[in-house]
Amino acid sequence: MSFFPTIKELPPDPLFGLKARYNADSRSDKVDLGIGAYRDNNGKPWILPAVKQAEIKLITSDDYNHEYLSISGFEPFLKEAAKIILGTESKAIKENRVVSQQSLSGTGALHVAGVFLKEFYYGGSKSIYLSSPTWANHQQIFRNLGLNVETYPYWNNDSKSLDLTGFLSSIKSAPEGSIFLLHACAHNPTGLDPSSEQWKQILYELEAKNHLIIFDSAYQGFASGDLEKDAFAIRYSIDQDIIKTPIIICQSFAKNCGMYGERVGAIHIINPINSTATLGAIKSQFNKIIRSEISNPPAYGSKIVSTILNDPNLKQQWEKDLITMSSRINKMRIELFNLLTHELKTPGNWEHIKSQTGMFSFTGLSSEMVARLESVHAIYLVSSGRASVAGLNDHNVKKVANAFDEVVRFYAKSKL
């Protein structure tokens, strides 16, 4: 008698599956433009110098240990993490309206947000609106909790630009008090962000319908090299008092601190000015959620980030490291664009590769082209055409450009 008669094998998670196929590929010139982790100019993973220095400082300190953190997490980390995203002069911090809970990186923060909203926001009856397209895991995170998921227009594939009209229309027509998930910067997978003027319009319309905002911030500092610039939308909503409803921020240090596998993140709730829900109550409910899932969050990564943020020299080093990463990626964008546009004269307009920000480029390549890139050229992209620009370097950018050119011409009937 079988205990689990109904269990069927599932296909692997698309992103992890891509990685597995890449690893199994024996071709020596293979290129990984799949998973979103930074690579240096030699295609190697890069532990940030600020991190390495912080680790040494941390491990050799007298009070280093592996004790349990409190359920909320490492307090010195949480305080600094809030300041990083909100700004040291944030109204919300000054007015003591911020509750923070350490989370298992960005995914963990989004999940906690979902659990919290399911219980405390209209009994989980409000839909969550996700951009079309959005990060592959967003839908599952919320659907898994029994929340209803909708999409809002975002990427216009023909013009390779923001469908602002569609976006605003969706905001206006969504039932009042709906939940909208916004990418704070470096939109994943498109790399296309609203301009500051567009952000103002978006935020204004969200407030007019009393919608609740979740900001997903996974690339602060990594996008432009400038922490303040990459937090514009978040800080504007709060410091200009534009948004009166609670704001949820899901913050990850996976990319900007290279903390990937250490799982360092936080969820912050900005409590509205007239709210009678106390910070203590919100914190206690976060704790209750965390306690029955993991008891308390992992210590090591949060201590590294805390060491960096609490040490002026390390913080300065970190800011340099952010510029190193973001500028190398930007350089590769320009290289690829130049090769396609000026050298190879590949059919189509490739401006978007230059203008998009962050780790990814939504190349516009079709899934057939992507499949051909993998089978013929040993170049791995997500089937949506999302390429991790971090995977490009001086040694492979020409090969990649030539391969893009080949598959585009091969499927010449596709419009680009």
Added chain:
Amino acid sequence: MTSSTSRSSTLLFKRQFSQLNNRLNKWNDIPLAPPDKILGISEAYVKDSNSNKINLGVGAYRDNDGKPIIFPSVKQAERILLELEVEKEYTGITGNKNYQSVVKNFVFNNSDKDINGKQLIESGRIVTAQTISGTGSLRVIADFLNRFYTSKKILVPKPTWANHVAVFKDAGLDPEYYNYYDTTQNDLEFDSLKSSLLSQPDGSIVLLHACCHNPTGMDLSSAQQDEVLDLIQQKNFYPLIDMAYQGFASGDPYEDIAFIRKLNKAVVDGQIPSYALCQSFAKNMGLYGERTGSISIITESAEKSVAIESQLKKLIRPIYSSPPIHGSKIVETIFNEKYNLLSSWLGDLNAVVGRLNTVRGELYKNLDKSNYNWDHLLKQRGMFVFTGLTSEQVIKLRTDYSVYATEDGRFSISGINDKNVQYLADAINKVIKK
């Protein structure tokens, strides 16, 4: 301003404010959740200014000076990592193959002492996933059982770890107690255990502690384990084993898993089709806050393993994507033959457990046995003594003597050392006196 104008502007203000309030109405109904029973103790302890205060709350090891330690073997492993680590990439959703293999061999092969476990490993019938320590393991398997198993009923021993019920409830299961320990007798009530299990529906999930039962420290004897296994087979229960204290019974982690060996034999002999094991390195490697553990599911076939593993990944991915790597890298380093750290670790663990057992003996020695029968302290095993004190007595210990423990009378021996054992024994003797 005329009075009518001021009245209408007041009304306007009131309407706007109530609109704002209505908008936020749902948000304002967030109640304050009660503090965690165990972790709340430590918080209260920290605030106490009495220099004689003793923290007997959390099961985290303290040395004889009351300080937390890093196991020397762990320190070594971390130095190696610091030197050699070149990346902090994401590990797999269920961890990496090496970690999974290390855990499988450690627990199921049992350093070649478990022929049945070895067979299960070799026939691909064990799915092992890295988890967020023991709690994460319990929650993952609970979510998994909720999704795929035929019964939501999970039987837990009375008493059990304070967090078990919340974990299972929040995963959608329906926890219910079976009799385990008689607090009036300070002993197991085995007949009552059997009858309470027999009275439950066939096919229920049954939670068992592998060793060092938390909070009582009273484990089933070998003969009792055999009887329970028979009962499991008879009732077609699904066994879920929680192993957070491997090594704390005898000082030897390979010794303490006799029950796992029995389960493996029962599976290989075809008596039970499957079971699941929640395992943690929090205590036995002192990795606590690094959240390093695993869930293993014994499956019916290699094909079933593939299916189950894929479903575990689907479950975990939208919750936290992948587990944290630092603790698991330490584990992998210690079990890596290249670094020759395994026997050091076993020695470190043995020393820790040795101190706890010594302190247990010291406490027993200093307690006034004319007043109360303390024999159960010597029968119990692990990090705790389950004193049998009433909650009133525990509270009195806290208010009058600054001794902090959970109200069920569970004392973490870690908090005891040769400087405070006398004070503690005196305090206990006093609150027990009628």
